[in-house]
Amino acid sequence: MDKIVIEHLSLNYSDGTESLKDVSLRIPANQITVLFGPAGGGKSTLLRCINRLNDLADVTMLSGRVLLNGVDVLDPHTNVTELRRRVGMVFSRPVPLPLSIYQNITYGLEIAGERRKARLDEAVERALRQVVLWDEVSDRLQDPAHALSGGQQQRLCIARVLALQPEVILLDEPTSALDPVSTFKIETTLRELRSELTIVLAPHSTQQAARIADTAAFFLAGELVEMQEGEKLFVNPKDPRTQDYIQGRFG
């Protein structure tokens, strides 16, 4: 089943950059779909269209459709707050709230109206277990989140998103600020989360793309060059531009 279907999506910013040029693709449910390619290819822009974060940018032209479960999220009537709960986002630098570990997880739930302590405790434990952080922090949930290591902070940021029980998570270079061990833990966590939700990720390297992609899409200067199963794309790309990029000939 396709969770997200993007149809003829084009987007220009006010400086005239054509960041997405007639992009159409299908993102399968319960898989990790990787958007990769050289800097400036449009990967972040595409991620930010899926949860309407581009509403905050200086966009001068936007056309096409982004269907989530068949419904166009670009429709002006979309409830954007609800959309962003259903489609969570994780950024490249972990930015925990200046609160305790516990409150980082409960913050969004409390805003959504949950006040019951038992429910909040349960949600904290569940989310921290999902990102394999529970055993490391269960005895110091009231400590400031900033006291955690960078890798732990990023797992906490993922847990914060998961606590809202999203259907999709978007990750924009989530491990670019992390060491290889933390990166490995996050990649393992994402593989396990696939059974519960749909993951769309812009990796920080081609190596990461190849390691983690169930499906991979190669972007170059706003264009989708090709998309296929990760195992096939990284072994036998169809397009010579993809081949040149994955062999390190440019970018």
Ligand SMILES: Nc1ncnc2c1ncn2[C@@H]1O[C@H](COP(=O)(O)OP(=O)(O)OP(=O)(O)O)[C@@H](O)[C@H]1O
């Ligand atoms: N808010 C913005 N305002 C103006 N131009 C932007 C904005 N965001 C991105 N761009 C431009 O759009 C193009 C695509 O950028 P985008 O960040 O989507 O690419 P990317 O493939 O994710 O690259 P990177 O890996 O560097 O993040 C670039 O030319 C970039 O300069």
